[in-house]
Amino acid sequence: MPQPALADAAAAADVTEDVTAPIPRVAGRRAAGRLPVLGWWLFAALPAGLALLAAMRAPKMHVLLDYWHVFAKITNDNGDLLLGQVFTYHLDQPFVVPSLLFYADAAWFGGDNRALTVLTVVLLAIAVLALRTMLPEHPARGALTAAISWLLFSSHATELWVQGTNGISWVPAVTACTIAVACAHRGRLAGACAAAVVGCLCFGAALPIWFVVAFVAWLRGESRLRAAIPAAAGVAVLGAWWLTKPAGTQSGATAAFDPDSRLSVAAAAAGGLWSVDVAVVAVIVGALTIALLGLLLRRTITTRTAADAGWAGLALYAFALAAMLALGRTTANVPGGNVGLISRYVLVAALATIALTVLATLHRPQWPHRYVVAAVVTLALVTHAIGAGKADLVRRSYAPLSLSAIALRVDAPAALEALHIQRAARPAARALRAYPFTDTFTLGCHGPELGDHVALGTAQPVRGALDAPATDPGTVLTGWVAFDGAQPDCVLVTDPAGTVTGGGSAGLPLTAGQAAAPGATGWQATAGPTNGPLTVLAVRDGHLYRIG
Template identity: 35%
Template sequence: MTAVEDQRTEVLRPVDRAPRAPRALLWLLVPIPVLLATAEAIRSPKMNFNDYWAILAKVTGDDGVLRPLALFKLYNEHPIALVGPVFWLDAKLFDAANQALGLFSVALVLVLFATLVSMLPARLTGNARVAVIACLSALLFSSSALEFFGMGMSGVHWLVGIVPAVLALRFAHRGNTAVAVVFGVIGCFGHGAAFPIWVSLAMMAWLRRDELWRFVLPIGFGVLTLALWLLPSRQPGYPSSTLVGVDTMLGTALAMLGQVWAARSTDVAFATGTLTAAVFAFVVFQALPKKGARPAQSTVDDSGWFALAFHVVLVAIMVGFSRSRLGTAEALGPRYAMVALLGACALLVLLVLRGPRLARHHVVPLALTVAVMTYAVGSAQATAVRENYPRQPMLAVAMRVDARAVIDSMNWSTKVLPVLRSMKAYPFSDDFTLGCGRYELGSLVDMSRVKELPGPSGVSRTAGAVETGPVVGNSKIAGWAVLDGEAADCVLVVDGSSEVVGGGAVDVPRADVASTTRGTGRGGWNAVARPGVEDGVVLVGSEDQLYRISLVIKAG
């Protein structure tokens, strides 16, 4: 190494000149985001979400047996060879529980976190190193990534591609190209987000000036991956609803890069995505060795982070090409958050290692500021994900009573119903409940003991209404009810013979009801009844008392 290169490496050594925080306190910050993500997975609905049912129906026969050949088909242009068996095992062993997949996503992100920590160079030491580790934890388990933990099917599908891809970068970073290729292959069977790994591995080999075979081998696997991806038959697509230009593709790609700091604002995402791409370009340009020269040792040490940043940019470009037909706002979807957060991880580490002097000399405040800001801004994404939770119990009832029109209207696959029945998975498992004490589907209700729940009058704190009358089977039934200002504990639908023929979800957000009744903002409910029910009656429960909602407003 030349004297110039030695001097450059020394200049790029991070130095923390801020007052030294107790290192133990910094270490205590590391597990907090992990625990919060775990809590979100546990409190999420038991009922799984849309893609889970479609993929499970694709890879499982009506008898509940896994269909191996179906694993090599595509779903929304993505492979399902890894996620298919995971979903099948979830149905077989855990009653198709969403929480199990959410917790598995937490475990996969822990692997991702450990992988990134192992890629930090040795010259990052002391409090600066611990602060960066704490920030990596906050980024990977950010509120922006709540869909990965609260809607486990989404997290698992993306992560079985992303995690092996990052592991591939880690092993290539350590010079083990053969193992990197193995993980690259695994990732490409998991999700399309892993497809650019071959270009990223080749880029790393070129930047490090490795042997030629370390560059050529990934390129060969990349060509093979593309060929295999083109093999499965596809249904013809529909024309785009908008006229797409280069600007649309560019905007979609940049918005995806910057979404985690955008608070669901497309304009802000354009700006933050552009800044992220600009910083990546700056640090890579600074690291390029002169023609014929060997790269500095710091460049070799940081090559995994350059490759990670490059991989994230390539995924963003893929999203720009494939999803821009849906509009640039599509890039703000929470399903893309983990890729954007990996970009944020690479951005932080490269700034700390190779950025301006201000960043390298104030690592602790920089890392903690990025961690807190990203977690706080992600609240908008997290709120959008949580808004999907209340309808899940109604979907469970719809499946149980075979209300196929309702299932179809919610964009869920009815093809999975015989699969779930044969596997006795939720909602066809023994632990299915309407949440109304002793009242379950088929129970008889003593209507003489049911109290009337009046419609709204003045500022009554005990009132309710059915807003989609008349109450009939195989259709969505919606309304609201507050009991002494509180939400009901459960909702039931009974027919003319007082038999329980349906149920649904309570605690549905209704801000308008809160302002009218001065009660809870979660007084809404949704319900469904079995096909064939006419002139049903909606009951809501609180503790051991049932109430009949007397006000039925005709739908429309």
């Protein structure tokens, strides 16, 4: 009897050992599984972090025409909001939400451009999360999430988080539309319609979203009524817009038939991630993207696959945006000759490429996981690297507009007109103490400011020149200056007594007509009312240098 008892005890010990031994290994696998997920989240957060850093380092001043045009329209001279004007069109499109955000920035955040650039990044991050909710459980889900983030936060789109005017004009509408698509993908019609309403109050980029929501509902096999409701709402919204929009074309767009140019713009918008300023490259890649999406959507429409519905809707929305650009913004008067290459419009290419990447992954489950991951990571990094050239173009194009803050502060009429800043917005900005009418305003000289006195007798000579005599203080004064291996901190403009009446910036690219010394950089300045001839000085390390 003892022997069987001992055998039973030994067997029990063996069973216990076999059951408990794997537990540490299972926990280890779970921990190891969490590490790749965390790694993908960190990789996805990287482009958003870069965009946020650029947004926080952006200039304080709003330098674009659209901001000051809208701000002047929706305020009176006391800085009060004219609510009725908020519901008028801008660029023949609804602009309610951006108008309110422009005013809130001026009234609550001192008119700081960075408040809107940071908000733009936050809204794009919400769009990334909304699109992630549509991803099914898939081995490549983390990689696809990272690809969505890298494509939406592409360096091509730098102007969206350098100037809040561009970001807040476009991104709220696009984010609302991605939320609408995500809600429709999950059968939440009420949420999709609510997001569509918000989008249509933001910008015309949201007008097609009603038909996209209807398309997604149809692909999901929902009832005819649930698909007909957003479609009918879309017809009503488009009809109301068409009957109330201002007549004529906007933004210098051509009104000619011109189907060739319009097709070129639509294709370039879909392929904008792959070119900086060579339109033909963007057109070819865009046409290929549209063709591949067409092939994938054919299968989705034929099989009515619910898992594909939202991504098919996203592709349709990207098509609609490209078509709207072609119909409403086609013009050759832009760098590169094609509107589709403009930085902010790269969101069209990003949405189309995201839809293509996800649909291709879902339609080809037999592809090895490692190949899918390698492909999407390469796609994200290569397009981001290409966009570095466009980001540089954006920064260089905005550099001459830095004079806007000084021109508005000193009230230089001719300079404001040249910079396309609405002078009518000045009283409201001053009443609200919006930048540049704040205590933080500076000429950037690390010393002299407007109204200060400088000793003109201490100014040293320097190689430099004015392009034209400095006679009218209200104009944009330009010229060049050359220091040995350095640039001046700023440019000052004074009256004959040495009182600072204006200023400007240096380190600008030389224009084609400037005959300058080797190593020279351009400068520009402006000044307020002055009695007597103007003196233009460069300031470097606290020392004054007379130009001209």
